[in-house]
Amino acid sequence: MLQSIYIRNFVLIDSLDIRFNDSFTVITGETGAGKSIILGALGLVLGQRADSKSIKAGADKCVVEAVFDISSYQLEKFFQDNEMEYDPGICILRRELFASGKSRAFVNDSPVSLHAIKDLGSRLIDIHSQHQNLLLADNRFQLHVVDLMAQNEPLLIQYKKEFARYQSLKKEFKDTSDRALQAKQDEDYIRFQLQQLSEAKLIDGEQEDLEQELEILSHAEEIKTSLYKITELLNGEEQGSVRLLKEALSVANTIERFYPQAKEIAERLRVAYIDLNDLSSETDTLKEDIEFNPERLQWVNERLNTLYSLQQKHRVSTVKELLDLQEDYLKRLTQIDSFDDQIKLVNSQMESCYHEIIKQAQKLSQRRKKVSGSISDELVSKLSLLGMPNTRFKVDIEQKTEPDSEGMDDVKFLFSANKSGELERVAQTASGGEISRLMLCIKAMIAGFTALPAVIFDEVDMGVSGDIADKMGSIMQELGAKMQVIAITHLPQIASKGKEHYFVYKQDNENHTVTQIKKLSNDERINEVARMLSGASLTEASKANARELLKL
Numbered sequence: 001m002l003q004s005i006y007i008r009n010f011v012l013i014d015s016l017d018i019r020f021n022d023s024f025t026v027i028t029g030e031t032g033a034g035k036s037i038i039l040g041a042l043g044l045v046l047g048q049r050a051d052s053k054s055i056k057a058g059a060d061k062c063v064v065e066a067v068f069d070i071s072s073y074q075l076e077k078f079f080q081d082n083e084m085e086y087d088p089g090i091c092i093l094r095r096e097l098f099a100s101g102k103s104r105a106f107v108n109d110s111p112v113s114l115h116a117i118k119d120l121g122s123r124l125i126d127i128h129s130q131h132q133n134l135l136l137a138d139n140r141f142q143l144h145v146v147d148l149m150a151q152n153e154p155l156l157i158q159y160k161k162e163f164a165r166y167q168s169l170k171k172e173f174k175d176t177s178d179r180a181l182q183a184k185q186d187e188d189y190i191r192f193q194l195q196q197l198s199e200a201k202l203i204d205g206e207q208e209d210l211e212q213e214l215e216i217l218s219h220a221e222e223i224k225t226s227l228y229k230i231t232e233l234l235n236g237e238e239q240g241s242v243r244l245l246k247e248a249l250s251v252a253n254t255i256e257r258f259y260p261q262a263k264e265i266a267e268r269l270r271v272a273y274i275d276l277n278d279l280s281s282e283t284d285t286l287k288e289d290i291e292f293n294p295e296r297l298q299w300v301n302e303r304l305n306t307l308y309s310l311q312q313k314h315r316v317s318t319v320k321e322l323l324d325l326q327e328d329y330l331k332r333l334t335q336i337d338s339f340d341d342q343i344k345l346v347n348s349q350m351e352s353c354y355h356e357i358i359k360q361a362q363k364l365s366q367r368r369k370k371v372s373g374s375i376s377d378e379l380v381s382k383l384s385l386l387g388m389p390n391t392r393f394k395v396d397i398e399q400k401t402e403p404d405s406e407g408m409d410d411v412k413f414l415f416s417a418n419k420s421g422e423l424e425r426v427a428q429t430a431s432g433g434e435i436s437r438l439m440l441c442i443k444a445m446i447a448g449f450t451a452l453p454a455v456i457f458d459e460v461d462m463g464v465s466g467d468i469a470d471k472m473g474s475i476m477q478e479l480g481a482k483m484q485v486i487a488i489t490h491l492p493q494i495a496s497k498g499k500e501h502y503f504v505y506k507q508d509n510e511n512h513t514v515t516q517i518k519k520l521s522n523d524e525r526i527n528e529v530a531r532m533l534s535g536a537s538l539t540e541a542s543k544a545n546a547r548e549l550l551k552l
Contacts, residue, residue: 001484002125002454003067003090007041009059012515018502022069024480026498027488027517028528033504034515035488039127039458042066045095046125047118052101057512065094068124073453075123082116084108091124093117125454136413136435136442137427143411145442146395148449150371152364156406159360163405166357169350176346180339187336194329197322200306207307207319214300220292227287234280242280245273361408368409369397375445382441382475387468388434392416394423436460437472444475447482454484465491473497492532496549501525522552 007016012034029035044050045064055062070091079086085108094106095117105117136142147156216223235242252266310322372395383391394414402408414423415430415438430438436457443455457476464472473494479485480499489495501520506513520528526546527538534542 001069002486003069005038005042005045005067006063006065007038008064009056009062010041010044010064011037011054011056012506012513013037013041013056014514016515016517018517020484020486021500022484023499024477024485024487024497025500025502026495027486027502027504028490028495028532029504029517031490033506034517035504036458037515038504038517039456039488042125042456043127044097045093045117046121046127047095047105047114049114050097050103052097052099054097055099059099061096061098063094063096065092067092068454070124073123075120078120078123082112082119084112084116084120085110091120093121093124123453125456127456127458136430136439137425139411140406142395142413143406143409145446146368146372146375146397146411147364148446149375150367151449152367155360155364155367159357159364159407160405162353162357162360163403166350166353169346169353173343173346173350176339176342180336180343183332183336183339187333190329190332190336194326194333197310197326197329200310200322202307202319202323202326204320204323207304210300210304210307214297214304216290217293217297217300220290224287224290227283227290231280231283231287234276234283240280242273242277245269245276249273357403358408361403364407365397365399365409368407368411372397378445379438379441382444383437385468385471386437386441386475387464388417388437390417390419392419392421392423433460433464440472440475440479443483444479447479454486455479456486456488458488459490460487466493469493490532492529492546492549495532496529496546501528503528522550525550526552 001022002020004017004019006018007013009015016038018038027035027038040054041064044054045066068091069089070087071089075091076086076088087108092106092108094109096104096106103114105112105114107117107120147153232240234240237243249266249269252262252269256262256266307319307322311317311319314322314325316322316325375395376393379393380391383393392415396412396414398410398412400408400410413426415426415434416423417430417434421429426435426438437460440457440460460472469491470493473491474497476485476487476494477497487494487498495501502517503520503524504515504517507516526543529546529549530538530542533545
């Protein structure tokens with residue numbers, strides 16, 4: 001519900017702070033007093049476009065702020081989807097318009113786009129004038145009315161959950177089919193690459209071993225000569241290091257008996273002798289193992305060239321990466337082989353889910369058709385009380401070829417205000433006044449089934465009077481017991497039904513004229529309703545009639 005609206009520097013308004021209750025409020029005032037200005041300010045904060053002409057003369061900007069109680073509207077998901085801060089109790093909409101033409105919108109003090117505040121505003125309040133028929137022309141709204149009357153919410157929740165699953169399976173089926181098609185197109189290429197890698201018989205670490213072997217084979221003569229020379233230097237017959245160490249050890253042993261330090265020298269020489277003698281034997285053996293093998297050298301070169309070519313082709317630098325690529329190709333081929341089974345499985349699940357949503361859609365359709373007759377009868381009855389005795393109304397339900405998120409029903413409200421008139425869509429045949437009355441009756445009919453946005457009726461009583469106006473006021477009063485209703489009216493019969501009554505008037509100051517609004521006391525309401533009954537001059541008779549209407 002709309003709790004309050006604050007307006008500053010908007011057209012003729014200096015500053016207004018209006019508080020509303022949660023039932024039926026009426027707003028009256030003489031023609032031209034500024035009722036439409038207040039409505040325009042509310043439209044601005046709800047996302048309507050505006051220009052700098054809306055700013056009060058002499059001001060640099062105008063501000064309109066509306067505070068709503070949203071505790072009954074379950075809007076948390078809407079706020080999450082639009083990345084807006086959510087307060088489960090209060091929602092504050094603010095619009096600022098600058099003389100430069102720049103405009104800013106805020107929800108709970110966070111800046112938002114004009115589209116976002118307009119979308120949110122449509123969920124919080126409906127403003128209905130004689131010329132506003134967009135809502136009644138919306139098939140989704142018409143379907144929503146039927147579902148509310150049929151009490152379809154539990155079934156709809158279940159259906160939408162199943163429909164979302166069906167949509168997910170459809171996407172999975174398409175994605176899997178697309179991947180399978182792409183994979184089939186790539187299959188020959190993958191098989192060729194895998195065959196080439198498999199035939200290479202790759203071994204992790206092989207490249208490093210071959211590169212080392214290539215170095216040895218390429219320098220075999222040099223290595224063999226060097227090892228031979230090392231062996232000779234260590235253990236040659238004439239000047240070998242081993243032979244010299246053996247002689248030094250023998251000398252150290254001869255002086256050991258009278259020179260104690262010689263024992264340590266001898267021990268160290270013995271260790272060196274043993275180590276170098278072993279090393280001499282090892283180098284002698286190694287030189288025998290080194291042989292120049294041109295066939296092996298050619299094979300190693302060819303093998304490394306194969307590895308290098310594969311690495312260059314696949315843009316990798318190691319055999320390990322080639323092996324990983326080989327494993328990936330193998331997995332892709334396995335996946336290609338399994339795509340048919342995957343597609344078959346998903347298609348089976350999708351068909352099963354489709355049959356289920358068709359079954360649930362048929363249940364929804366049956367309930368909608370069952371309630372459509374009573375909706376038509378109730379609306380015709382209410383419209384007859386509002387001066388439209390020849391109204392004919394029909395809820396036309398046709399089946400769609402494919403289900404959507406709401407089922408398989410295309411719902412259309414067909415209407416004729418005349419006995420002989422052909423039934424046509426409401427938006428195509430109903431006048432502004434007829435649509436306003438029809439919307440009033442629809443709101444009254446569904447108010448007990450759901451939390452509806454606040455509704456503002458802007459002079460929807462034009463063209464009616466007397467007993468019809470009184471009945472229209474009674475419907476608004478009845479509606480106001482279930483939701484917030486605000487009516488801007490010129491009729492005393494409707495004004496007298498309000499729980500609260502606001503009066504809009506102009507006030508002349510020294511330099512300019514401003515629009516003001518005030519909440520009327522009981523005595524002030526008597527005078528205002530009397531004025532509406534008799535005109536500018538108040539009489540005791542008109543006051544008495546006003547008291548009777550107000551039941552005061």
